[in-house]
Amino acid sequence: MSALADFYDLLLPELPGCATGLLDLHLRDVTREFCGATSVWRTPLASIDTVADQATYTVVVPANSALVRITKFAVAGLLLWQLSDRGADRSALVARPKYVPSTPPFSMNEGLTQITLMEVPEATVIGGMEITAALKPSLDAPAVPDFLKSQHSEAIRYGVLSRLMAMGKKPWTDRELASVYASRWNSALGFAAYQAQVGNTREPLRVKKTI
Structure with a gap:
């Protein structure tokens, strides 16, 4: 930093x-x-354990940062959504997200601290939810x-x-x-x-x- x-x-x-x-x-x-x-500041967040029949989860960002938006979202190893496919690998060997950029399969609360899934997990999976997010420095960040x-x-x-x-x-x-x-x-x-x-x-x- x-x-x-x-x-x-x-x-x-x-x-x-x-x-x-x-x-x-x-x-x-x-x-x-x-x-x-x-x-421009994009980074994978700490993976989240999914719980069977639970739709809402807390999103934790690194210290001295704040969430701007989610840019990539996967559950149980399946890429469900990403913010844009521009610059992405378009080859037939690379799996495409299930959802298009305009229809993310989740919503965020007003404070951007919780995510609610459209597809409720059917099973508990350790580290089952993987999120890449765009971040910005927090209001009191001493470094960038x-x-x-x-x-x-x-x-x-x-x-x-x-x-x-x-x-x-x-x-x-x-x-x-x-x-x-x-x-x-x-x-x-x-x-x-x-x-x-x-x-x-x-x-x-x-x-x-x-x-």
Whole structure:
């Protein structure tokens, strides 16, 4: 994990006099927005024991994280659903999910802490439910995953600077530059979301034969 302080060198040169407490606040907010909008932070959650005739289960996420959405869902070794099949292996040898992306076989409660299955398990299976989820840092997270620093530090930098430079009557106020950074932030956000949707790769080229 990368501490919020690991981003300071990318930001403080353009924010003279900015307190680190304020910087931490916006760093955390921007990384939460980035992860929520793009689903780039995806990880398998701890498997859940299914119980016969029980439909609702508690979903546990890693410390200092919050659930954004479920992206892949399997029960008893059978892939039932995934958020998107873009970038997935489409070969005949790979089993396709039972449900299409628009009709997930589960629902979540308002707090995203419990999942209720449409297909109630017929038997108890240890670790029978496997979930991959998109996450974001929690409201009080002191650190973020390393890949956000190594792969997306520029996007996060744009987001933080666009916010702070738009503040009025601060030593670092620069509304014109804030607008530039806001544009770069929105572009980076869109591209990161696209990459996450297609499996962090560009779409395969379609080649048409010519005679």
